[in-house]
Amino acid sequence: MPNDTTLDYIIVGGGSSACVVAAKLVREGRARVLLLERGPRQANPIMSIPAGYMKFLAKDTYLAMHKTEPQPQLDGRGPVVPQGKVLGGGGTVNAMVYMRGQAADFDRWNTAVTPPGAQGDRSWSYEDMLSYFKAQEDNDHLAGEYHGVGGPLKVSHLGHTSPMTRAYVKTMQGLGMPYNPDFNGASQFGVGFMQHTIDWATRRRSAAVDAFLKPVMDDPLLTVETEATVTGLRMEGVRVVGVDYLAGGSRKSATAGVEVLLAAGAYQTPKLLMLAGIGPETELGRHGIDLRVSLPGVGANLQDHYEVPVVATTKGAFGYYGQDRGLPMLLAGLQYLLFRSGPASTTGVETCAFLDPENGDRNAPTIQMFCVPTVYLDRDVLGTDPGHGVTINSLLLRPKARGRVTLRSADPLADPVVDTGIFGHPDDLKTTMAGFRFARGVLAASPMKELIDREIFPGPDVVSDEDLARHCRRTVKTGYHPVGTCRMGHDADEDAVLTADLRVRGTSGLRVIDASLMPNIVSGNTNAAVMAAAAKAADLILTQSVS
Numbered sequence: 001m002p003n004d005t006t007l008d009y010i011i012v013g014g015g016s017s018a019c020v021v022a023a024k025l026v027r028e029g030r031a032r033v034l035l036l037e038r039g040p041r042q043a044n045p046i047m048s049i050p051a052g053y054m055k056f057l058a059k060d061t062y063l064a065m066h067k068t069e070p071q072p073q074l075d076g077r078g079p080v081v082p083q084g085k086v087l088g089g090g091g092t093v094n095a096m097v098y099m100r101g102q103a104a105d106f107d108r109w110n111t112a113v114t115p116p117g118a119q120g121d122r123s124w125s126y127e128d129m130l131s132y133f134k135a136q137e138d139n140d141h142l143a144g145e146y147h148g149v150g151g152p153l154k155v156s157h158l159g160h161t162s163p164m165t166r167a168y169v170k171t172m173q174g175l176g177m178p179y180n181p182d183f184n185g186a187s188q189f190g191v192g193f194m195q196h197t198i199d200w201a202t203r204r205r206s207a208a209v210d211a212f213l214k215p216v217m218d219d220p221l222l223t224v225e226t227e228a229t230v231t232g233l234r235m236e237g238v239r240v241v242g243v244d245y246l247a248g249g250s251r252k253s254a255t256a257g258v259e260v261l262l263a264a265g266a267y268q269t270p271k272l273l274m275l276a277g278i279g280p281e282t283e284l285g286r287h288g289i290d291l292r293v294s295l296p297g298v299g300a301n302l303q304d305h306y307e308v309p310v311v312a313t314t315k316g317a318f319g320y321y322g323q324d325r326g327l328p329m330l331l332a333g334l335q336y337l338l339f340r341s342g343p344a345s346t347t348g349v350e351t352c353a354f355l356d357p358e359n360g361d362r363n364a365p366t367i368q369m370f371c372v373p374t375v376y377l378d379r380d381v382l383g384t385d386p387g388h389g390v391t392i393n394s395l396l397l398r399p400k401a402r403g404r405v406t407l408r409s410a411d412p413l414a415d416p417v418v419d420t421g422i423f424g425h426p427d428d429l430k431t432t433m434a435g436f437r438f439a440r441g442v443l444a445a446s447p448m449k450e451l452i453d454r455e456i457f458p459g460p461d462v463v464s465d466e467d468l469a470r471h472c473r474r475t476v477k478t479g480y481h482p483v484g485t486c487r488m489g490h491d492a493d494e495d496a497v498l499t500a501d502l503r504v505r506g507t508s509g510l511r512v513i514d515a516s517l518m519p520n521i522v523s524g525n526t527n528a529a530v531m532a533a534a535a536k537a538a539d540l541i542l543t544q545s546v547s
Helices: 016-027 103-112 126-136 163-174 208-216 265-275 281-286 326-339 426-443 465-475 527-543
Strands: 009-012 033-037 063-067 080-084 137-139 153-155 190-193 222-226 228-236 239-247 250-255 259-262 306-314 351-355 367-372 389-396 404-406 417-419 452-457 510-512
Touching: 009 016, 009 239, 016 033, 016 208, 016 527, 033 228, 033 239, 080 265, 103 126, 126 137, 126 527, 153 208, 163 190, 163 351, 163 367, 163 389, 163 426, 208 527, 228 250, 228 265, 239 259, 259 265, 259 527, 265 404, 306 426, 306 465, 367 426, 389 426, 426 452, 426 465
Parallel strands: 009 033, 009 259, 033 222, 137 153, 259 510
Antiparallel strands: 063 080, 190 351, 228 239, 239 250, 306 389, 306 452, 351 367, 367 389, 404 417
């Protein structure tokens, strides 16, 4: 790596946001950037195939498996919450869904950073964010008011859909849901096929590392170190001047002439702040860490999407069970190599619906309902064998409960304590149960019901509120979208960790650029919003001098 004096910026973490920001700083700012990622430099080539991620979904090869605190409201369960651990982060290992969320989500961001009665001088509104979405995007079939053409990020539909997926879309329409050809357009409400970050021409993953970072990887201004674990921030008073890290079995340090940018994710970013003495005074005191800056909001406000399944067996092979092994896998692989089509060209999660099962509000759906054409359950849910089937997951879009990330110890190599707070607010369980009931009704409607053999999980006898609540507590799982643990806010907000321009309050030379910055989670898969927010962060960095 270059000498310390040659660096302008150090980016801690190599996920989607880091890739976006590093590329813009190098290409547009001609800045000297060091990017540090604790995972490997490259994932297995199979991960670039749309179906390939499923081979690694339950493994720790490219995922850090955070075991959460036992939740009393979940009868003592502590679900595992994975986080990407490879260059490109979540965008390298995810199901590639490109979903922005609802316009109101970003307007709430803008409200969060605007003092009451004042006009925000830096907008995080939907109107402003839409320009970043469009600039990044190269959509294969959509353009106009809501979509970009010619950007670095390839967005397309999948190359294959299962019969069960198509039956689900038709069933939903029969139940009164409109067909929605574009969840990222004027309205989210309805049922349709999801867009994915996949290059239509090659049918390969278009992750942030591919779209943004790889084009500048050979630029001498950029240094990327992988399998490099940051152990601490180097500070002079309240100014952050660099980082300490471990790489190749050696202790190293690096100095940033301008700023350190934290992009380690919603679990690790607040941990690094607290280890540096930036955070809640009581929490730091528990671990003998000297307080530098009192910020009670560090680690608080943890949000994620949570989903609950209903599972049925089918009367035939209408999905993807058994397609990942033996002769079917070989045939699918050959079809993909020769024609870029077939089961290997799908992520297996091809469709969803957005709805409000309680109030019927078309303008603000509360549930994202996925149809997965196989038996798909979290690893700690026992009693249901794999087989030909279908899983309908009801995902809660805007949970009211908030979790927290705290320190396990002052050891920088120890994982943080993740307290998810799932169903910590009664409305969250109530809305999830309403989504479950709607999903069960989908299985009983045509044309899906003609394909269904029987409901096996939780089973048709589970009908009372008490039994359904028990099922939800037993099976609820992460949507892999943790955000919010270093949220931005206005000056009068005592719990805001960041300013509107993403500086860590009370410090200088330090910003947060990952999903931790979100005041509220977006209503849908988070990767698209993370990349757009990172592009805005880079513009803020490039247009401002350090205070």
